[in-house]
Amino acid sequence: MTSITSVRSHRARRRLNQALLYLVAVVVLAIIVIPLAYAVLGGFRTSSQLAADPVGLPDPWVFTNYTSQLTNPSFWGQVWRSFFIAAVTTLLVLPAASLASYVIARYRFRGKEAIYTLFTMGLLFPIAVAVLPLFITLRQADLLNNPLGVAFPQAAFSLPLAIVILRPFFQSIPRDLTDAAVLDGCGPLRTYWSIMLPLSRPALATIAILTVVTSWNAFILPLLVLTEPDQWTLPIGVNNVSAQFVTDYAVVLAYTTLAMIPALAFYFMAQRQIVNGLTAGAVK
Amino acid sequence: MDNSLKDTPQVEVARFSKRRSIRSDVTSWPVIIGFLFPALLLYALFVIYPVSQSIRYSFYDWNGLEPLTQWVGLENFANAFSDPLFLEAIKHNLIIIVLSLSLQIPFALAMALLLNRNFMGRGIFRVMFFAPYILSDVVTGVVWRQIYRPNGLLDQILASIGAGGLSHEWLANPEIALYSLFFVISWRFFGFHMVLMLAGLQLIPTDLEEAAAVDGATFWQSLRHITLPLLGPTIRVSVFLSIIGALQLFDLVWVTTKGGPVNSTATMATYLVDWGFRRSQFGYASAVSVIVFGLSLVVALLYQRFVLSRDLEGALTL
Numbered sequence: 362m363t364s365i366t367s368v369r370s371h372r373a374r375r376r377l378n379q380a381l382l383y384l385v386a387v388v389v390l391a392i393i394v395i396p397l398a399y400a401v402l403g404g405f406r407t408s409s410q411l412a413a414d415p416v417g418l419p420d421p422w423v424f425t426n427y428t429s430q431l432t433n434p435s436f437w438g439q440v441w442r443s444f445f446i447a448a449v450t451t452l453l454v455l456p457a458a459s460l461a462s463y464v465i466a467r468y469r470f471r472g473k474e475a476i477y478t479l480f481t482m483g484l485l486f487p488i489a490v491a492v493l494p495l496f497i498t499l500r501q502a503d504l505l506n507n508p509l510g511v512a513f514p515q516a517a518f519s520l521p522l523a524i525v526i527l528r529p530f531f532q533s534i535p536r537d538l539t540d541a542a543v544l545d546g547c548g549p550l551r552t553y554w555s556i557m558l559p560l561s562r563p564a565l566a567t568i569a570i571l572t573v574v575t576s577w578n579a580f581i582l583p584l585l586v587l588t589e590p591d592q593w594t595l596p597i598g599v600n601n602v603s604a605q606f607v608t609d610y611a612v613v614l615a616y617t618t619l620a621m622i623p624a625l626a627f628y629f630m631a632q633r634q635i636v637n638g639l640t641a642g643a644v645k
Numbered sequence: 646m647d648n649s650l651k652d653t654p655q656v657e658v659a660r661f662s663k664r665r666s667i668r669s670d671v672t673s674w675p676v677i678i679g680f681l682f683p684a685l686l687l688y689a690l691f692v693i694y695p696v697s698q699s700i701r702y703s704f705y706d707w708n709g710l711e712p713l714t715q716w717v718g719l720e721n722f723a724n725a726f727s728d729p730l731f732l733e734a735i736k737h738n739l740i741i742i743v744l745s746l747s748l749q750i751p752f753a754l755a756m757a758l759l760l761n762r763n764f765m766g767r768g769i770f771r772v773m774f775f776a777p778y779i780l781s782d783v784v785t786g787v788v789w790r791q792i793y794r795p796n797g798l799l800d801q802i803l804a805s806i807g808a809g810g811l812s813h814e815w816l817a818n819p820e821i822a823l824y825s826l827f828f829v830i831s832w833r834f835f836g837f838h839m840v841l842m843l844a845g846l847q848l849i850p851t852d853l854e855e856a857a858a859v860d861g862a863t864f865w866q867s868l869r870h871i872t873l874p875l876l877g878p879t880i881r882v883s884v885f886l887s888i889i890g891a892l893q894l895f896d897l898v899w900v901t902t903k904g905g906p907v908n909s910t911a912t913m914a915t916y917l918v919d920w921g922f923r924r925s926q927f928g929y930a931s932a933v934s935v936i937v938f939g940l941s942l943v944v945a946l947l948y949q950r951f952v953l954s955r956d957l958e959g960a961l962t963l
Contacts, residue, residue, distance in 0.1 A: 400788045489896065493930050496922075524684070553680075578781030
């Protein structure tokens with residue numbers, strides 16, 4: 362008897378525990394989702410609706426905040442430039458990092474560890490802290506108000522992490538494969554291109570994801586380098602709209618929503634790869 | 646007779662590998678240099694050159710435009726460490742570090758433990774908790790500024806549940822702005838740490854915890870004696886990333902508060918951008934960035950030496 366009741370109470374307690382844990386998870390989920398939903402729905406209100414009643418569904422739904430941005434060429438210009446800079450940055454990082462990592466992983470030469478350490482030191486220098494001398498360097502090189510003035514430094518600052526990820530990956534590729542290629546008469550470039558690169562697709566995808574996300578979200582460098590409005594990227598546009606329309610809350614929220622849609626869409630499409638990519642970069 | 650037979654193949658191997666290594670030594674320098682060249686060029690032009698220049702600028706009084714002539718030695722550094730506002734900024738970075746380690750990381754760990762259990766819909770929770778991490782700091786900052794503004798979403802929610810008395814000027818009151826900001830930082834980053842720890846938890850064999858449960862260990866005992874020790878390496882990486890991130894905190898603060906009101910949320914990085922670009926004191930601001938580099942380097946080396954050395958090798962060894 363007693364054992365049955367104790368089993369029953371044990372089970373009841375477990376069910377209660379489970380319910381409490383669900384409650385906690387749902388509350389946290391609400392804290393994540395509410396700000397995002399607030400931004401999306403807020404864009405469908407007028408600013409006076411927002412001021413009076415920001416909770417609940419818009420009544421009536423207002424579409425002009427969104428449609429006026431979607432028909433605004435300067436918005437699309439910002440989308441295009443953000444995309445362009447992310448693409449150029451990635452196309453610079455992938456070859457530069459993989460060529461260097463290949464040599465560091467597979468060749469023995471004097472100063473190899475020194476070069477590797479030089480690259481890893483870069484992990485400690487984020488753009489925000491180095492932005493001052495970087496700005497002066499870009500001014501000397503006449504790269505201000507030029508998308509390349511953002512892409513080049515971003516690529517350079519992405520190299521350390523890319524090399525730290527790629528080196529062990531290249532090292533783990535069996536030597537027999539490259540030795541066989543060499544015996545078949547492949548030169549270093551051919552071995553790199555036909556053996557190493559195809560076998561390291563997961564690592565290259567990780568680096569591409571890291572680079573694209575970082576570049577798409579970049580703020581301080583484009584803010585200082587791209588000062589002409591016709592050169593702005595999406596984050597600079599958002600920041601500027603929020604400063605310019607201080608009290609027009611609905612316009613700000615609509616613009617912000619439009620800016621976060623590409624990132625969220627990308628995330629929900631390739632969620633597993635993105636999570637793995639971003640966290641692999643950190644643990645390495 | 647036997648011996649010589651045994652030896653022959655070894656000699657062959659030795660000769661072959663020797664020949665090969667000589668060959669690669671002769672031909673490999675052009676390959677090594679050629680392959681390293683693009684990365685080194687990019688890195689030298691946009692990382693090493695600017696960073697080393699900032700060390701040079703830090704010894705000058707310079708507005709960023711005129712020739713570098715006003716050598717002032719260590720005066721910029723002395724000024725920085727005697728400016729109460731800079732010391733305040735350092736204090737804010739330290740507060741964020743302490744809060745992150747005492748609240749955000751344990752919270753991320755708790756959520757990881759929660760989602761590591763078998764429970765319906767945990768995939769969705771995992772995806773959503775990580776989502777803020779891929780949003781930009783700008784989007785995060787702008788949305789939260791709207792939520793925090795007087796009579797904004799937060800105040801309205803508080804009023805609607807009858808807790809209107811709890812309303813504050815979340816970002817306008819210097820006493821609490823830093824803590825409001827810390828909440829946003831945690832909102833954006835806890836999911837990242839949670840995913841790291843979930844990955845760490847996956848590596849812990851379940852039979853250990855099952856065996857402990859069979860032996861009558863409670864949840865807390867098993868957490869204390871099995872899960873946490875085995876999760877150690879992951880937690881140490883999380884803590885390290887959190888400290889370095891907090892030391893260099895910039896974008897989110899700049900978008901949300903610009904370091905205000907009255908410098909109550911200024912960090913070292915917002916302080917240096919403010920002095921460099923708003924006041925054109927490039928020499929002084931360079932000194933501040935050298936200080937931030939130095940601090941990050943010291944933290945990284947100490948952490949590497951005393952904490953991480955068990956877990957990682959290779960990266961950042963000097």
